[in-house]
Structure formats: C-alpha cells, structure tokens
Amino acid sequence: MNALRHRSALLAAAGTAVLALSLTACQDDTDAASASGATASAAAGAAQGQATGSTAAAGSAESDGSSDAEGSTGASGSGTTDAQASTSTPVCTAGDVAVTAALQDGPPYTHIVLTAKNTSGGSCRLTGFPHIQFLESHKQDVPEVAKSKPAAPVVLQAGEPAYALVKLSDGGTDEENEPVSAFSVQLDGDSTVIAVTAPGSEGIAVDPAAALTGYWTPELRNGADDF
DSSP, X not given: OHHHHHHHHXXXXXXXXXXXXXXXXXXXXXXXXXXXXXXXXXXXXXXXHHHHHHHHHHHHHHHHHHHHHHHHHHHHHSOOOHHHHXXXXXXXXXXXXXXXXXXXXXXTOOEEEEEEEEOSSSOEEEOSOOEEEOBTXXXXXXXXXXXXXXXXXXXXXXXOEEEEEEEOOOOOTTSOOEEESEEEEEOTTOOOOEEEEOSSTTOEEEOTTTOEEOOOBSSSOOSTTOO
C-alpha cells in the first residue's frame, strides 16, 4: 500500500514537471514569436519610413527642379533691350512736335539751334536730322553732318526736347548771304512742311553754299555737332 502510494506520488510529481516544462516551452515559443513579430514590424516600419522619406525627397527635388526651370524661363523671357524699346516707339511726326529756332553764340551769328519739343502727350522717336530749306530759290535740303549722328535713337517722352545745330554761314563779309525771316523744316519720314520763324528782329543771314545741319540729339551741344 505504501509502495503504491509512493509510486502515485512520483507519477504525480513527474506529470507536474512535464506540464511545467511544456508550459515553459510554450511561453518561450510565444515570447519568441512575439519578439520576432515585433522585430519584423519594426523592420517593416523602418523600411516604410525610408520609402516615404525617399518619396518626399524625390518630390522635393522634382519641385525644386520645376521651380528652378520656371525661374530660369521667367528670367530669360523678361525684359527688353533699349534697342527693342526704341524701335517699338512710334516715329515723331509734324503733329507730335513743336519746332522753334534760336540764335547760337554771338555775332556774326553763324549758327542757330533748332528745338523739337514733344507736345503729343506720349513718347515718340525722333530720327535722322531736320530737312531744312532756307530759300525758295534753293530747293535742295541743307546737307547733314554725319559725325553729329547720335549713337542711340532719340526717344522723346512727353514734353521732352531734342536739338539740332545748324550752320548758316562761315561769318565772312564777302559771302553771298541772303536774309531769311522764315524757313521750312520736315522730319524724317514725314512730308508735312513745318514753317519755322527765324530768330532775331531782322531774321538771319544764310549762305546756301555754306549751310549745314546736324542730327537731332538729346543734348543742346553734343561735341560732335561742332562744325
């Protein structure tokens, strides 16, 4: 009886030990699986984060590239040169300017200055030189002086003037001067005749053989106009 009871106790103890080992093994497997799952989840999350970061970086680079390209296009397409702006300005006509004459320097008054003031209310481009005829007996225009031609087109804003120096004679006493109280001026590209009153109470003395005109310039004296 005692032996049977002893054997039963041993079997019970052995069963308990086996059960404990089984529970421990199951717990270890569960923990290992959980740890493996956590590790896999962490790795997947990191990979997803890297992919998201790469996508964001690529999007940012693409956005920056687009912005740079747009900026470059805008810069290259913006603005115009002075030459383009000048050529787009309409040419001045007789109706756009008021032309007057004044004596230049003192006796013997060999030069006058023509002033063309823009009265149009807008901008216009004054080209070439004034086409002047002093006398009815001389229908040829007064010759121009090439060295007085300005380097850039003369664009007049509203109210702005341009000037042309005009030589009347050499100032000699033996010249064949003729008195002139009024004369005609035409602008480049316009056949309209502008009547200009000669300066001075007695008008001006003109030698048709010596008369010369400079180009229109934005300054009163250009340096190149000295002739």
